[in-house]
Amino acid sequence: MASGKIITRRVAILGGFAGAGWLVVNADKLTLDSDFARVFRAVEDWTKTAQRGLLYPERLAREYSPSDISPFFKPNGTYNPGTPEYNSHAMRNFANWRLKIDGAVEKPLSLSLAELRRLPRRTQITKHDCVEGWTAIGMWTGVPVGLLLKAAGLKPGARYAVFHCADNLTGEPAKGGEQSPGQYYESIDLTDAFHPQTILAYGFNGKNLDVPHGAPLRLRVERQLGYKQAKYVERIQIVDSFASIAGGQGGYWEDRGYEWYAGI
Amino acid sequence: MAAVSDKSSKNWLARAWAAAFAPIKEPKGFYRHRALVRLTHWVNALCILFLLGSGLNIFNAHPRLYWGLYGTDADPSFFSLSAIDTPNGPQGITQIGPWNFNTTGVLGWSQVDGEFQARGWPSWLTIPSFQDLADARHWHFMFAWILVFNGLAYLIYSLWARHLQRDIWPTRTDIRAIPRSILDHIKLKHPTGDAARRYNVLQKLAYLGVITLIVLMVLTGLTMSPAFNAVVPWLLDVFGGRQSARSIHFISACLIVLFVIVHLVEVVLAGPINEIRSMLTGDYRIPQDSSSKDHS
Numbered sequence: 001m002a003s004g005k006i007i008t009r010r011v012a013i014l015g016g017f018a019g020a021g022w023l024v025v026n027a028d029k030l031t032l033d034s035d036f037a038r039v040f041r042a043v044e045d046w047t048k049t050a051q052r053g054l055l056y057p058e059r060l061a062r063e064y065s066p067s068d069i070s071p072f073f074k075p076n077g078t079y080n081p082g083t084p085e086y087n088s089h090a091m092r093n094f095a096n097w098r099l100k101i102d103g104a105v106e107k108p109l110s111l112s113l114a115e116l117r118r119l120p121r122r123t124q125i126t127k128h129d130c131v132e133g134w135t136a137i138g139m140w141t142g143v144p145v146g147l148l149l150k151a152a153g154l155k156p157g158a159r160y161a162v163f164h165c166a167d168n169l170t171g172e173p174a175k176g177g178e179q180s181p182g183q184y185y186e187s188i189d190l191t192d193a194f195h196p197q198t199i200l201a202y203g204f205n206g207k208n209l210d211v212p213h214g215a216p217l218r219l220r221v222e223r224q225l226g227y228k229q230a231k232y233v234e235r236i237q238i239v240d241s242f243a244s245i246a247g248g249q250g251g252y253w254e255d256r257g258y259e260w261y262a263g264i
Numbered sequence: 265m266a267a268v269s270d271k272s273s274k275n276w277l278a279r280a281w282a283a284a285f286a287p288i289k290e291p292k293g294f295y296r297h298r299a300l301v302r303l304t305h306w307v308n309a310l311c312i313l314f315l316l317g318s319g320l321n322i323f324n325a326h327p328r329l330y331w332g333l334y335g336t337d338a339d340p341s342f343f344s345l346s347a348i349d350t351p352n353g354p355q356g357i358t359q360i361g362p363w364n365f366n367t368t369g370v371l372g373w374s375q376v377d378g379e380f381q382a383r384g385w386p387s388w389l390t391i392p393s394f395q396d397l398a399d400a401r402h403w404h405f406m407f408a409w410i411l412v413f414n415g416l417a418y419l420i421y422s423l424w425a426r427h428l429q430r431d432i433w434p435t436r437t438d439i440r441a442i443p444r445s446i447l448d449h450i451k452l453k454h455p456t457g458d459a460a461r462r463y464n465v466l467q468k469l470a471y472l473g474v475i476t477l478i479v480l481m482v483l484t485g486l487t488m489s490p491a492f493n494a495v496v497p498w499l500l501d502v503f504g505g506r507q508s509a510r511s512i513h514f515i516s517a518c519l520i521v522l523f524v525i526v527h528l529v530e531v532v533l534a535g536p537i538n539e540i541r542s543m544l545t546g547d548y549r550i551p552q553d554s555s556s557k558d559h560s
Contacts, residue, residue: 027403031392062500127506
């Protein structure tokens with residue numbers, strides 16, 4: 001009998017178990033390892049590819065009926081940006097708030113809330129799924145982001161819309177690291193930016209958007225998780241890459257280890 | 265233990281291939297598990313381990329379960345793990361329906377590196393051991409994909425090779441034998457001779473059950489994905505809303521843990537060496553009547 005070959009199978013079995021055991025024992029270390037993070041990144045890309053392959057660009061998120069609205073819609077992250085500038089805007093009901101649209105656009109825009117309210121609007125009752133696991137259902141009214149981007153005119157090479165926010169947040173650490181405050185921001189690609197349900201909301205549950213939920217403007221991108229729904233939006237920057245913005249990962253939580261593609 | 269000796273002298277891969285697809289040649293023992301079934305079994309076991317560990321870490325980010333379309337802190341939960349302040353210091357509380365249990369030290373309030381902290385599941389159960397939602401999700405989705413591909417390989421092979429239909433799907437005779445099989449299990453009586461070549465009916469039902477649970481895990485997992493909701497919105501209706509889907513995901517995971525415990529106990533009771541060998545090499549020695557029982 002060919003012992004060499006039997007050893008090959010034994011080696012394969014033992015090797016497999018040794019590898020699995022090593023993985024279990026070193027799970028913590030691998031979590032913190034920056035090289036291993038590339039494996040996670042590859043999985044995220046694969047998830048995005050698989051979900052986007054299924055998601056026809058226009059596929060809508062489910063819309064609910066008014067009776068489904070949560071009695072309590074949990075605000076999360078920043079409850080009030082609280083800066084002197086923001087406070088003075090809040091005192092004047094955001095009458096002087098401007099939304100700037102700039103970057104890779106033909107015609108940079110600066111719009112007041114009153115101007116935004118005169119544009120075509122969309123109202124949708126959708127569920128908000130936090131990455132932590134909870135869900136709340138609310139009604140949002142706002143102006144489609146695609147409409148604003150069309151008005152500004154995208155330049156060739158435009159790939160992402162980056163939403164800059166007025167709040168500075170101290171988030172929980174990822175990878176067991178230090179908590180690090182930072183200006184909140186988020187980014188989506190043009191597929192999501194031009195999706196009909198992607199709106200900048202100024203109305204919430206039939207009233208003006210309140211401060212805990214992101215007054216005066218908050219992004220709704222309904223096929224992704226809660227951390228994508230940037231609050232207190234003051235600027236949309238169109239870019240071909242977000243690598244040079246803040247931590248370079250495309251968003252506040254992305255810079256702290258979360259997936260840029262938050263479809264799951 | 266050298267039951268592999270009379271296999272062909274081709275290389276390992278070719279032999280594994282032949283083992284998986286060629287008709288069974290019976291050596292001394294009985295060729296119980298085909299190579300593909302063995303391989304997918306162990307990959308599945310590793311996936312379950314990582315999915316449970318990372319799942320509990322994810323659970324800790326919001327250690328409350330709800331029923332229905334929505335659920336946040338202000339909504340009533342039917343299960344929760346929390347820490348509360350009492351005159352005697354903080355306590356870990358496990359809430360199940362209307363009942364609260366003090367589970368200080370294990371659930372709700374437990375030690376991490378010698379220091380107590382508010383924590384749903386304790387650090388020795390979670391992957392990673394420290395609280396980290398972002399990376400727990402990374403582990404979870406990585407092994408979820410492996411589980412899906414591994415499970416598909418198993419299911420397609422098992423249907424094609426009629427393993428599911430022939431070995432696992434209960435027959436009418438099996439169903440009639442359920443009471444006797446229950447009695448056999450209570451008496452810890454394990455089949456010998458020819459009967460040991462087949463799974464008993466409770467075993468078949470347990471394997472079918474765990475396959476169903478894994479499918480349910482994948483479906484409820486996908487139902488928690490807002491992007492997937494846009495593709496297959498009716499899954500939300502099937503499970504009664506996203507929070508119900510999340511709760512079913514958790515309950516199914518608990519049932520899988522229950523399966524694993526029973527499975528391991530049965531392996532030990534039925535003769536661990538013979539059972540484990542059969543899942544490693546395929547060779548299973550038929551236990552004879554108690555007088556001549558082979559203890560391997």
